[in-house]
Amino acid sequence: MCGIAGIFGKEKAAGWTTEALFAQQHRGQDSCGLASTDGGTLRQFRGLSLVRECLTDDVLKSLPGAAAIGHIRYPTQGRPCTENAQPHLFVKDGSPLFALASNGDITNLPELGAEVESRGYKLEGTNDGEVIAKCIGVWAFEDGLGIEAAIAKWMERGRGAYSTVLLTPTHLYGFRDPFGFRPMSWGSRDGAAVVVSETVGLDILRADLDGEVPPGHILRWGPEGLAEIEGAPARPQQHCIFEHIYFARPDSRVFGENVFDVRRAIGEALALGDTVPGDVVVPIPDSANFIGLAYANARNLPIAFGLVRNHYVGRTFIAPEQHVRDESVRLKFNPLPGFFVGKRVFLVDDSIVRGTTIRKLNRMLRENGASEVHLRIGSPPIRHSCYYGIDTPVQEKLVAHGRTPEEVAAFLEADSLRYLSMEGLRSTVSSPADFCFACFNGQYAAGRKA
Numbered sequence: 001m002c003g004i005a006g007i008f009g010k011e012k013a014a015g016w017t018t019e020a021l022f023a024q025q026h027r028g029q030d031s032c033g034l035a036s037t038d039g040g041t042l043r044q045f046r047g048l049s050l051v052r053e054c055l056t057d058d059v060l061k062s063l064p065g066a067a068a069i070g071h072i073r074y075p076t077q078g079r080p081c082t083e084n085a086q087p088h089l090f091v092k093d094g095s096p097l098f099a100l101a102s103n104g105d106i107t108n109l110p111e112l113g114a115e116v117e118s119r120g121y122k123l124e125g126t127n128d129g130e131v132i133a134k135c136i137g138v139w140a141f142e143d144g145l146g147i148e149a150a151i152a153k154w155m156e157r158g159r160g161a162y163s164t165v166l167l168t169p170t171h172l173y174g175f176r177d178p179f180g181f182r183p184m185s186w187g188s189r190d191g192a193a194v195v196v197s198e199t200v201g202l203d204i205l206r207a208d209l210d211g212e213v214p215p216g217h218i219l220r221w222g223p224e225g226l227a228e229i230e231g232a233p234a235r236p237q238q239h240c241i242f243e244h245i246y247f248a249r250p251d252s253r254v255f256g257e258n259v260f261d262v263r264r265a266i267g268e269a270l271a272l273g274d275t276v277p278g279d280v281v282v283p284i285p286d287s288a289n290f291i292g293l294a295y296a297n298a299r300n301l302p303i304a305f306g307l308v309r310n311h312y313v314g315r316t317f318i319a320p321e322q323h324v325r326d327e328s329v330r331l332k333f334n335p336l337p338g339f340f341v342g343k344r345v346f347l348v349d350d351s352i353v354r355g356t357t358i359r360k361l362n363r364m365l366r367e368n369g370a371s372e373v374h375l376r377i378g379s380p381p382i383r384h385s386c387y388y389g390i391d392t393p394v395q396e397k398l399v400a401h402g403r404t405p406e407e408v409a410a411f412l413e414a415d416s417l418r419y420l421s422m423e424g425l426r427s428t429v430s431s432p433a434d435f436c437f438a439c440f441n442g443q444y445a446a447g448r449k450a
């Protein structure tokens with residue numbers, strides 16, 4: 001769970017890159033960073049905070065040039081520290097040769113990390129992006145392959161998910177794993193190229209969407225223009241369905257579909273055949289808002305934003321420590337006073353991971369007078385961990401792992417619990433065969449991390 005951005009062909013590119021990162025801040029709040037080139041020298045900055053706090057005017061002034069890349073990070077691998085922040089620089093004989101930033105997790109990371117260390121390139125941190133950078137750097141500059149052949153070799157050797165930008169002194173590259181797990185789009189404005197994880201990063205710059213970076217391909221922008229190079233043979237697509245369910249902003253377009261359209265379809269599919277009586281639909285803001293709205297419309301029930309969210313707290317689901325998650329439920333949500341008294345409530349969420357948040361919210365609604373709380377969930381039970389860049393816990397900590405939906409409902413103290421079925425979820429995207437559903441069905445196309 002991270003966001004990337006890259007700009008080529010725009011003076012003060014670090015400024016545009018910062019705006020593109022800011023629009024994608026929901027993808028990670030742990031650290032951020034930039035690297036830029038003035039055509040000859042690469043410079044880098046990394047910090048442990050939000051984009052607006054870290055990437056100040058002074059930082060931007062220290063990063064001149066017409067090409068830049070940037071990254072926002074949520075730690076799925078490695079602790080929060082500057083060494084694990086991106087972009088990573090590949091340095092040989094004291095000279096930075098390129099910078100790299102990536103979104104996704106690599107399943108054979110230990111093997112590849114050991115390989116680069118055996119070549120004399122010590123890893124500073126424990127982050128996937130650093131291993132990608134060092135592998136490509138060693139193969140390109142120690143083994144003499146050059147950048148493009150080294151990226152192609154990475155596509156052959158690296159397993160898992162990566163949507164990556166790479167900046168040399170003269171060129172910007174964007175490449176994506178052959179399965180296309182994570183989103184990655186590119187666009188243009190006034191002759192400059194913009195690469196982003198989500199299209200909201202293009203919107204903020206008023207750049208036109210030109211397309212997605214094709215999985216297994218390498219796009220290269222340079223003084224000679226744009227070139228597309230095949231890096232690896234096409235594989236069956238495995239787009240992360242969770243981007244549509246939860247992660248991506250509803251105003252983004254990912255994997256060729258509008259996220260809000262998919263969320264609306266999820267809400268409608270969830271309502272199909274649901275005849276449990278109730279008074280009001282309350283979505284858990286913000287990620288379940290569109291699902292709740294569609295569910296309420298389909299059931300002809302009123303919707304109310306009965307829970308108010310404090311936007312200055314990070315996302316509960318991705319907070320790395322349990323004690324932070326525990327506290328952040330009350331810090332993050334507050335019920336409208338008096339609203340719930342005597343009401344039969346459909347509480348709608350996009351997914352249930354550990355179950356701790358929704359159980360606390362259920363209790364909160366009852367303490368505030370709700371007579372019944374029925375949970376409606378816009379995805380099937382999550383029974384397996386993700387190894388491709390989403391921070392789900394080990395499967396034993398997933399509330400649905402080893403429990404029937406009835407047992408989950410009892411654990412969550414709900415009057416009823418209804419998950420979206422797998423068939424229902426598959427019906428919400430136009431080509432379900434192109435999606436990964438491994439956290440629901442355990443079918444991992446690119447292996448699992450040891």
Ligand code: SF4
Pocket residue numbers: 181239240241242243385386387388389390436437438439440
């Ligand atoms: Fe996405 Fe789940 Fe697949 Fe991970 S396992 S990539 S969260 S669909």
